[in-house]
Amino acid sequence: MKLLHVIATPRGSQSNTLTVSHAFVDALRETHPDLTVDVVDLFNQDLPAIAGDNIEAKYTLMIGQPIDPNHAESWGQIEMLIQHFLSADAYLISTPMWNLSIPYALKYYIDCIIQPGYVFRYNEMGQAVPLVHGKKMVVVSSRGGAYAAPSPMNSYDFQEPYLRAIFGFVGITDLEFVHAEPMDVTPELRAMGTQAAIDRAREIAAREDWSVASIGSGEAHPAGLKPQPINEPEAATEVA
Secondary structure (H helix, E strand, C coil): CEEEEEECCCCHHHCHHHHHHHHHHHHHHHHCCCCEEEEEEHHHCCCCCCCCHHHHHHHHHHCCCCCCHHHHHHHHHHHHHHHHHHCCCEEEEECCCECCECCHHHHHHHHHHCCECCCEEECCCCCEEECCCCCEEEEEEECCCCCCCCCCCHHHCCHHHHHHHHHHHCCCCEEEEEEECCCCCCHHHHHHHHHHHHHHHHHHHHCCCCCCCCCCCCCCCCCCCCCCCCECCCCCCCCC
């Protein structure tokens, strides 16, 4: 099983989030000896631009036209990032809560890989059709306060709802959250919150249903990814 670990914290070994994530990976190795972990450290990686030539290429694809040859090389960097994402069987995202949501580096990564024709398309009714199937995801987060329901702070949580929505939009609905909280109240509460999150992470990793089989989505195409038609008609259904 190939796990793509997307790290969206700049704190390295000092990260509360990564403490929990490493416990999850260690537990997963115990039940999946074939596990390989591919790490994307967003604060130590240059991501392709999503403006200039690439924004023009995106909107060209959205209207069903071929990419301008002058934009092909630049857009190829986006395609490589998408293909790298799709090559994984499962995902682990390590992200602290920043200002009630996610760090800018993770938002930028999401904006790079969530592209029409690659991970979703629209049908003739204008409804989004997800294209990413058979994947699992765990999101490990650390938050300064207590935001999980039934906390009165729950309505301020724009982190979990957004991540559930954006990855569900492309078809990743088998998604688990592990929250370490509260981290910024007292050392005692931080220790308790961290241990509770580690226990939950290990529980998820040990579950029998946390097992996936590769669907071969990572196979490289010599010309790169081929986006599906954005507005492909759905199959007609007969009405008796």
